Amino acid sequence: MNILVCGGAGYIGSHTVRRLIKEGYEVLVLDNLCNGHMSAIAGIPFVNADLCDQSALKQVFHDHKIDAVIHFAAYALVGESMGQPDIYYRNNVVGTLNLLESMLSTGVKHMVFSSTAAVYGDPLQLPISEDHRTVPTNAYGATKLAVEEMLRWFGQAFGLKYTSLRFFNAAGADPAGDIGEDHDPETHLIPVVIKAALGLIPHVKILGTDYLTRDGTCIRDYIHVLDLADAHVLALKMLLGEGRSAVYNLGSGEGYSVREVIKTAEEVTGRMVRTIEGDRRMGDPAVLVASAEKAERELGWKPECSRLETLIYTAWEWHRENPGGY
Ligand SMILES: NC(=O)c1ccc[n+]([C@@H]2O[C@H](COP(=O)([O-])OP(=O)(O)OC[C@H]3O[C@@H](n4cnc5c(N)ncnc54)[C@H](O)[C@@H]3O)[C@@H](O)[C@H]2O)c1
Structure with missing residues (x-):
């Protein structure tokens, strides 16, 4: 094919x-x-x-x-x-x-x-x-x-x-280590947090701390x-x-707030991540968490690598080896 x-x-x-x-x-x-x-x-x-x-x-x-x-x-x-x-x-x-x-x-x-x-x-x-x-x-x-x-x-x-x-x-990234996420500008939370952990950027700006969520920050799957x-x-x-x-x-069916992702990244990388608080970004819903039951039922799909720690660890490995991207 x-x-x-x-x-x-x-x-x-x-x-x-x-x-x-x-x-x-x-x-x-x-x-x-x-x-x-x-x-x-x-x-x-x-x-x-x-x-x-x-x-x-x-x-x-x-x-x-x-x-x-x-x-x-x-x-x-x-x-x-x-x-x-x-x-x-x-x-x-x-x-x-x-x-x-x-x-x-x-x-x-x-x-x-x-x-x-x-x-x-x-x-x-x-x-x-x-x-x-x-x-x-x-x-x-x-x-x-x-x-x-x-x-x-x-x-x-x-x-x-x-x-x-x-x-x-x-x-996340392929654990083989030779391909990963390299966007410019990078707006996705996990690579941004890792860049801050590596000292490539000074801090992570949290976009909104007044959402009606458990800690005020957006929740994503x-x-x-x-x-x-x-x-x-x-x-x-x-x-x-x-x-x-x-x-x-x-999706994985689990939702994590921005603050929870940052805390887990600090634990996984052993580095401190500096944050500053900013305004909400226009167009961002407060919470997005999937039910992926249909994909599981009809396609036989089950996420195998989507524990937050695994996601962060594989992304960390890629960025640590390729701090300038490709
Ligand atoms: N990354 C995410 O979290 C996420 C979440 C939901 C949906 N998506 C969707 O998944 C897809 C891939 O996302 P990604 O993060 O890999 O993005 P990416 O920007 O890394 O990949 C998109 C690719 O499309 C190419 N491209 C864009 N416009 C083109 C055009 N007109 N002609 C030819 N090539 C073109 C780019 O050069 C790039 O290689 C996108 O459609 C995105 O909307 C991504």
Whole structure:
């Protein structure tokens, strides 16, 4: 099976590419490297193309036999999306429309799509299951929901088969130590805390201490990137086998506050992490915790590496060995 992995040079994409190859799939990575890294996909077939470039995309589907697409390519910064929703809609929604058009015009009908917990907005019930209402509180989440809806309509009209995977907060790194998380700017809590522990940044700014949570800071569900990679392989097998479109949450089911993550990171790394308190970031819900029962029931997926200590330890190892990133 030949799998095109869009955004495969990025953080979650590169870990998934590695897992796909281990499972015997032929992989072609498509990425424009706006946020990806060639070193994360060393030796893997690669095409440098932008999803916003329709003719480049058509060429890729013309030149390669592709059986299915896994689609990670997107802009994914909540804060940035609030100031620049236009570039988010262009990259995430128009880019995906281009991709779908190229797929369908060459008879490729299977896509696993990276969605996000940000489609839910402020939860009415916890943990959040897939049938929870979707009212995003930030533009990033709105673009992902727009794509999910596009997939549903394209399914009805054109027979597209898709799996939307709503990731909660990805973290951790491959214990092999040669690939990990390297975003610039880095806004994700665990790498930021580790950078502070390493002295690469002076402190962690806690974005909001007046949320209605147990210690006033936001609560999130952290899921190991290797568990996400496993879920992609299971979802792909299910999609290519049964051919039934579906939406799944991918989270650990445990929620940790910002202060709890910092405290655990201090214990795991043996380093002190300095903090300062700042204002809330626009668009951030107070609590996001997944129910991933559906993925467990239907895909047979069970997170194996998502204990908070494991997440932090594997990320710590990567950042300690690669303090400047790739
Ligand atoms: N990291 C998380 O915690 C998290 C949580 C929920 C959902 N997601 C989603 O998962 C996906 C991957 O996240 P990540 O953290 O690995 O992000 P990332 O930025 O590391 O990876 C995205 C990749 O897509 C590429 N890309 C972006 N726009 C492109 C375009 N127009 N054409 C070609 N390539 C393009 C980038 O260069 C990058 O390599 C994203 O879609 C994100 O929205 C991530």
